[in-house]
C-alpha cells in the first residue's frame with residue numbers, strides 16, 4: 306500500500322512539474338495573466354439602411370448617418386443572394 310502511495314505521489318509531482326515547464330517555455334500558448342490583447346479592437350456600427358453591423362472604418366457617411374455600402378447610402382439596399 307505504501308508503494309502505491311509513493312508511486313502516485315511521484316507521478317503527481319512529475320505531472321505538476323511538466324505543467325509548469327510547458328507554461329514557462331517561450332512561445333507557449335498560455336498567455337500570462339493580466340496581459341492586454343495585442344490586436345486592436347474595432348467597434349461595429351449598424352448600417353443606417355439595412356441594419357447590418359460593419360467595422361467603423363468601412364462605413365460610408367452621409368448627413369450624419371453611416372451606411373455599409375454605396376447602395377445603402379443611396380437608399381437602395383442590395384438584394385440578398
Ligand SMILES: [Zn+2]
Nearest residue numbers: 352355373377
Ligand atoms: Zn447597409
